[in-house]
Amino acid sequence: MSVRNRIEATLKDAFQPERLIVIDESHQHAGHQPDITGTGETHMRVRIVADTFAGMSRLARHRAVTDLLKPELDAGLHALAIEPAAPGEPTRW
Secondary structure (H helix, E strand, O other), X not given: OOHHHHHHHHHHHXXXXXXXXXXXXXXXXXXXXXXXXXXXXXXEEEEEEOHHHOOOOHHHHHHHHHHHOHHHHHOXXXXXXXXXXXXXXXXXX
């Protein structure tokens, strides 16, 4: 299973989001470091809307996602952009 698919499955199981998009942006970061070629799944963007985030601060939302995805980060995911929202909140996407 790909990193993207694992992230998507993990987030779906934990948050039951009403909207979830996981985008592989690795190709945009080729050459930023010698070992980042843009061909692996090293940079991901998560856009998620879930009831769980209602009443949580932005920092708490980010921590909830990063804590959940720590195994992926420990296994080599280099960067994770997180755009969390509660239902009804405006998003830029």
